[in-house]
């Protein structure tokens with residue numbers, strides 16, 4: 001449920017000069033938010049605001065937890081495709097041993113490809129899901145692999161380099177093989193056609209469904225998230241789960257994670273936090289999902305600690321059926337100033353639930369345990385690195401959310417880094433229709449962006465209830481898109497409410513228009529910059545935004561509420577009636593909540609397929625050309641800071657220093673060298 005949108009990333013441009021050599025960060029040098037840019041990707045740096053205000057014990061805790069975060073990096077590569085570690089290791093060996101002409105086109109394109117593999121945790125675009133094409137020749141690749149010392153080539157046991165090349169070359173060069181990481185196209189077998197590594201060979205969608213349907217005991221009110229932390233394979237024709245645990249799948253990485261969790265436990269701020277950390281270690285040791293639920297419940301209850309973390313098999317966006325979770329980690333601590341604002345929102349949660357345009361039977365009578373806070377990210381790991389969400393709402397288990405509540409966070413230093421890096425990109429001048437909106441966005445863009453995130457996470461995901469017998473799996477492949485649109489619509493509906501002024505969250509009744517304009521412009525136009533020519537929209541959050549914007553465009557067409565207009569030969573979004581647009585958002589919110597509450601698969605399918613998936617090829621081409629002219633990278637990711645611990649003779653951490661001067665390739669290579677315990681192949 002995390003990942004409130006990267007919508008804002010669209011607003012961001014790097015003034016994309018090639019990164020100057022990193023200067024050592026000193027007080028006098030302003031913080032350097034832009035690191036580098038290649039392909040459609042921009043690498044930024046975030047600042048860990050107020051790290052120095054932590055106590056030594058808290059710093060030590062952050063240190064151990066960030067080690068636990070970094071040790072999981074291999075897992076996400078392995079999960080995304082079974083050849084990702086082989087590809088990454090081969091490319092890195094070539095990169096670090098290359099002796100040829102560094103100005104040749106082949107080499108330059110090779111470096112871009114490697115940087116993309118690092119960025120996407122594998123060979124598929126992190127957002128578009130499609131396998132990206134290498135810009136260097138097969139001959140170049142073959143020659144480079146052959147030039148390596150054979151001990152540096154990640155062959156299988158006993159495999160020759162020639163046979164290795166036969167196996168790995170099509171993985172990189174054949175566009176048909178592993179074409180898409182997650183394929184949700186209509187009418188196909190989404191398991192067979194997806195290139196991720198959550199399912200073994202020869203397993204069909206129907207078999208997966210039957211396997212997990214059987215596991216779900218009837219009338220179990222507290223079901224564990226079946227299948228979350230495993231890979232499903234066929235052995236001698238029988239389906240069995242390979243469970244991720246110490247001694248099981250991904251053991252070498254999980255052992256390191258457990259080691260650092262046990263270290264972290266020594267520095268816990270209080271008993272509750274210690275319990276949480278210890279339970280997580282036990283879960284990794286046993287692979288027991290009941291233990292995971294136990295951990296999640298205690299994690300939700302840990303609200304008093306300053307330091308907090310996510311570490312685990314968490315989000316299911318990477319599996320077309322939403323069963324298997326990718327491994328991720330974020331270590332963070334409370335941003336006290338901004339937490340005061342989210343607290344106001346969550347304290348009024350019941351008011352928002354009661355006054356929403358949703359039918360009464362789909363509302364929660366009591367909205368429970370929404371704890372909201374603003375956080376400062378200290379490290380990003382696994383599926384959250386280098387691209388990261390700006391908001392998180394966990395756990396995902398419905399019954400735990402209902403009975404124990406959830407934690408909702410907005411990550412303020414990441415949002416801040418986006419904003420700072422974006423200054424002066426020329427984006428608004430290019431895409432925003434009118435001076436009125438430009439002015440509002442300049443003044444309120446950042447504030448309403450953050451507020452939208454807060455409302456989405458604290459209220460949107462927490463609102464509403466399912467009818468008896470309805471579960472998330474009922475919406476099947478449309479579940480994520482519908483869930484995200486529900487949270488977005490809740491936020492859009494309320495950001496225009498007088499309640500925002502009454503609660504002191506906004507000080508101008510027109511401020512919300514900055515968010516409305518940005519949302520419609522993004523959903524109708526600018527997010528298309530991230531889609532490859534000829535492709536449709538795949539990713540759940542993008543589908544959600546497209547769906548909301550196109551639904552509002554169509555349903556307000558008669559009254560010209562919103563229009564796409566040509567101005568000086570360029571397409572722009574014009575909003576003629578903001579009040580009417582808010583009504584439309586309210587109407588759609590009621591419908592989307594009904595679809596979710598009833599588990600109405602047909603309804604979800606109609607909404608998403610009609611409004612969320614299709615791309616107008618002419619507008620698409622125009623948007624991409626205008627982006628290119630501005631030199632804006634449509635996607636952003638981050639390098640992490642570097643933490644260095646000092647220890648006393650007994651091995652206790654006595655201080656932790658943070659630094660920001662590591663470059664992108666430098667960091668990726670260091671992680672691959674120091675934090676890469678998994679074997680290249682699963683078996």
Ligand code: ZN
Pocket residue numbers: 001002003004005456461484487
């Ligand atoms: Zn969300």
